[in-house]
Amino acid sequence: MIPPILVVAERDADGGLAAATREATGVARTMAGPGGSFVGVVVGADVAAAAEEFARLGASAVYVAEDARFATPTSGILAVAATEAARKSEAKWVVLGGTSQGRDLAGRLAMRWSAAAVTGVTELSTASDGGLRAKRPVFGGRATETRALDGARAVIALRPHAFAAATDDPKPLVRHDLSLEGISGGEVAARRTGLARPEAAAGPSLAEATIVVAGGRGLRSPENFALVEQLAASLGAAVGASRAVTDAGWRPPSFQVGQTGRTVSPQLYVAIGISGAIQHLVGMVSSRTIVAINSDASAPIFKVADYGIVGDALAIVPALTREVRRVRGLPPT
Amino acid sequence: MEIFVLLKPVPEGESRLRVSADGRRLDLDGVKFVLAGYDESAVEQALLLKESAPGSTVRAVSFGPARCEEILRAAIALGCDAATWVEGPSEAAEDPMVVARALATAIAPGGASLILAGKQAGDDEEGLVPAAVAERLGVPSFGHVLDLRAGPDGASLRFARATEAGTERWECPLPCVIGLQQAWNDPRTAKLPNILKSRKAAIAKVAWTETAAALGAESRPTNRPEAFALPPPRAGAKMIEFKTPDDAAEQLVRALREEAKVFP
Numbered sequence: 001m002i003p004p005i006l007v008v009a010e011r012d013a014d015g016g017l018a019a020a021t022r023e024a025t026g027v028a029r030t031m032a033g034p035g036g037s038f039v040g041v042v043v044g045a046d047v048a049a050a051a052e053e054f055a056r057l058g059a060s061a062v063y064v065a066e067d068a069r070f071a072t073p074t075s076g077i078l079a080v081a082a083t084e085a086a087r088k089s090e091a092k093w094v095v096l097g098g099t100s101q102g103r104d105l106a107g108r109l110a111m112r113w114s115a116a117a118v119t120g121v122t123e124l125s126t127a128s129d130g131g132l133r134a135k136r137p138v139f140g141g142r143a144t145e146t147r148a149l150d151g152a153r154a155v156i157a158l159r160p161h162a163f164a165a166a167t168d169d170p171k172p173l174v175r176h177d178l179s180l181e182g183i184s185g186g187e188v189a190a191r192r193t194g195l196a197r198p199e200a201a202a203g204p205s206l207a208e209a210t211i212v213v214a215g216g217r218g219l220r221s222p223e224n225f226a227l228v229e230q231l232a233a234s235l236g237a238a239v240g241a242s243r244a245v246t247d248a249g250w251r252p253p254s255f256q257v258g259q260t261g262r263t264v265s266p267q268l269y270v271a272i273g274i275s276g277a278i279q280h281l282v283g284m285v286s287s288r289t290i291v292a293i294n295s296d297a298s299a300p301i302f303k304v305a306d307y308g309i310v311g312d313a314l315a316i317v318p319a320l321t322r323e324v325r326r327v328r329g330l331p332p333t
Numbered sequence: 334m335e336i337f338v339l340l341k342p343v344p345e346g347e348s349r350l351r352v353s354a355d356g357r358r359l360d361l362d363g364v365k366f367v368l369a370g371y372d373e374s375a376v377e378q379a380l381l382l383k384e385s386a387p388g389s390t391v392r393a394v395s396f397g398p399a400r401c402e403e404i405l406r407a408a409i410a411l412g413c414d415a416a417t418w419v420e421g422p423s424e425a426a427e428d429p430m431v432v433a434r435a436l437a438t439a440i441a442p443g444g445a446s447l448i449l450a451g452k453q454a455g456d457d458e459e460g461l462v463p464a465a466v467a468e469r470l471g472v473p474s475f476g477h478v479l480d481l482r483a484g485p486d487g488a489s490l491r492f493a494r495a496t497e498a499g500t501e502r503w504e505c506p507l508p509c510v511i512g513l514q515q516a517w518n519d520p521r522t523a524k525l526p527n528i529l530k531s532r533k534a535a536i537a538k539v540a541w542t543e544t545a546a547a548l549g550a551e552s553r554p555t556n557r558p559e560a561f562a563l564p565p566p567r568a569g570a571k572m573i574e575f576k577t578p579d580d581a582a583e584q585l586v587r588a589l590r591e592e593a594k595v596f597p
C-alpha cells in the first residue's frame with residue numbers, strides 16, 4: 001500500500017474546514033499523486049461538517065476524535081490525535097495549514113512522532129533519495145532557503161496562500177473514531193476563556209485576504225484613512241496599516257503589518273502613503289505584486305514595488321476606487 | 334517562579350546577507366550575532382514577570398556554538414539572573430528538532446515553572462523549537478502570545494493569543510512553554526555598569542558530549558540546509574506616468590488586470 005498523506009483539520013467559525021486546511025489538502029493531493037490518497041484528522045465537538053468536507057475534497061478516510069472537552073483543542077491535544085491518526089493510517093507525511101494553529105502544532109507533532117519538520121513552505125518536491133525538499137522564505141523575505149528532510153517521516157506546515165485550495169472531488173465518508181489516550185493534565189486544564197473577533201469585521205481578515213490595501217502616515221488624518229478602507233472594500237480586500245497609523249491610534253493594533261504586526265503575503269499589496277521602513281517591509285515583501293502610492297519619488301517603498309504612482313494619495317486613491325468600482329460593475333460609493 | 338528564556342543568536346538585522354561558498358547556507362563569515370526580535374521580547378517579558386512575582390529567578394538558555402555566549406551575556410546585562418550555554422555544533426543547531434531535544438534535556442522536567450521563547454527566530458522563522466521543547470517535557474505550549482500575566486494563584490498564566498479567527502484569551506496552569514509575539518515599543522536597554530559586570534558573569538555550560546550521549550541517535554539532524562538563495566532584486570517599480578488622477582487609476586487597473594493578473 002502507498003502510504004496516504006495526512007492533513008490535520010483546522011476549523012473555521014462555522015465548524016467547517018478553514019481556508020488554510022483546504023490549501024493543505026491541495027498540497028496533500030499533489031504529493032499523493034494519481035495513485036496515492038490522503039486522509040484527514042478532525043478533533044473537537046460537532047465534527048460532522050469538517051469530516052464531510054474532507055470527504056468532499058477527496059479524503060479516502062477521516063479520523064475523528066469527537067470530544068466536547070476538546071472543542072478548542074490545545075496543540076498538545078492535536079498532536080496526540082494526529083500521531084494516533086498517522087499510526088493508524090500508516091502515513092509518513094503530514095501537511096498543516098500555515099496558520100497560528102498549524103505553526104504551533106508542527107513542532108509538537110514532529111517531536112511526538114519523531115519526524116523532521118519545516119514551516120512556512122512555499123514549494124515542495126520529492127527527491128530521488130526518497131526525501132523531501134522544502135523551499136521557504138527566511139529573514140523576513142530577504143532570502144529563501146531549501147531544506148532537505150529525511151523522507152521517513154515529515155511534518156510540513158505551509159505558508160498561507162502559497163498553494164491553491166483543493167477543489168471538490170467527492171468520495172464517500174469513511175469515518176474512523178479515535179480515542180485519545182495519554183493527554184496530560186495540563187492540556188485538559190488549559191482553557192480558552194474568550195475570543196475577540198477582529199474589529200474590522202467587514203471584509204476578509206488580514207491573514208486570509210488575497211488582496212491587502214494598507215495605509216500609512218501619508219494619509220495625514222484618521223478621517224482620510226477611510227479612503228484606504230473604501231478602496232479595500234471595492235477590491236474585496238483586507239485593510240492594513242503601518243505602525244505610524246496604529247501608534248497614533250488612527251486604527252487598532254490588529255491592522256498593523258510588519259515586524260511587530262502581521263506578516264502577510266497576498267497576491268496584491270497596495271501601500272498608500274507608507275514610506276517603506278525595513279520593519280514594515282519584512283511584513284509584506286513576499287507579496288506577489290506590490291503597488292506603491294507615495295508623494296515622494298525617493299521613498300524606499302518603490303524599491304520593492306512592482307508598480308509605482310508618485311502623487312498625492314488624497315487625489316489618487318478616490319480616483320482608483322472609482323475606476324475599480326466601474327470595472328467591477330459596482331455602484332459608485 | 335523559575336523562569337527560563339530560550340535565546341537564539343541571530344545575525345544582526347542590518348547584516349548584508351551573502352550565500353556561503355557551498356551554496357547551502359548563509360555565509361556567517363564576519364557576521365555579528367545578537368539577541369534580537371521576539372527573543373528580546375521574551376527577555377523583557379521574563380523580567381516583567383519576575384518584578385511582579387518577587388523571589389522569581391530568570392535563567393537564559395541558548396543552544397549552539399560559541400556565539401551563544403555573547404547573547405547570554407547580553408541577557409545577563411539586561412537583568413537575567415543566570416545563564417546556561419548548551420553547547421552544540423553548527424550542524425546540530427541547523428535542525429530545530431535537535432535543538433529542541435538538547436534544550437529540553439538541559440532544562441529537564443520539573444526544572445522550570447515557565448519557559449519563554451520567541452514565537453519564531455529572527456533568522457529561520459521556523460517557530461518549531463518552543464512547541465517541540467514543550468512536547469518533550471510533556472507540558473502545554475502556546476505560540477503567538479500577547480499580553481501575558483501571572484494568574485492570581487501564582488500557579489497559572491493568563492494571556493491572549495493571535496490567531497486568524499481573532500484574539501483568543503487563555504488560562505493555562507504552570508509549567509508551560511510560551512512563544513511570544515508581543516513587542517514593546519521601548520524594551521529596557523542594558524546599563525553600562527551591568528554590561529561591564531556581565532562580561533565577568535559565570536555562564537554554566539553543558540558539554541555537547543554529554544547531550545549527545547543522552548540523546549543517542551536523536552542527536553542526528555534529519556533536516557539539513559540544501560540551498561540558500563537571495564532573490565533577484567525586484568526589477569524596480571514600473572512607474573506610472575499620468576496627467577490626472579483618473580488617468581493614473583485607469584492605467585494601474587489595466588496593468589493589474591492585464592499584466593499582473595491580480596485584479597479580483
Ligand SMILES: Cc1cc2nc3c(=O)[nH]c(=O)nc-3n(C[C@H](O)[C@H](O)[C@H](O)COP(=O)(O)OP(=O)(O)OC[C@H]3O[C@@H](n4cnc5c(N)ncnc54)[C@H](O)[C@@H]3O)c2cc1C
Binds near residue numbers: 217218245294
Ligand atoms: C522595533 C521596531 C519595530 C517596528 N515595527 C513596525 C511594524 O511592524 N510595522 C510598521 O509599519 N512599522 C514598524 N516600525 C516603525 C517603522 O520604522 C516606521 O517608523 C513606520 O513604518 C513608518 O510608518 P509610515 O510609513 O506610515 O510613516 P512615515 O515613515 O512617516 O511615511 C509616510 C510616507 O507618506 C508619504 N506621504 C506623505 N504625504 C503623502 C500624500 N499626501 N500622499 C502620498 N504619500 C504621502 C511620505 O512621502 C512618506 O513616505 C517599527 C519600528 C521599530 C523601531
Ligand SMILES: Nc1ncnc2c1ncn2[C@@H]1O[C@H](COP(=O)(O)O)[C@@H](O)[C@H]1O
Binds near residue numbers: 341462
Ligand atoms: N539554538 C537555540 N537556543 C535557544 N533557543 C532557541 C534556539 N533556537 C530557537 N530557540 C528559541 O525558539 C524560538 C523559535 O525559534 P525557531 O523555531 O528557530 O523559529 C526562538 O525565538 C528562541 O526563543
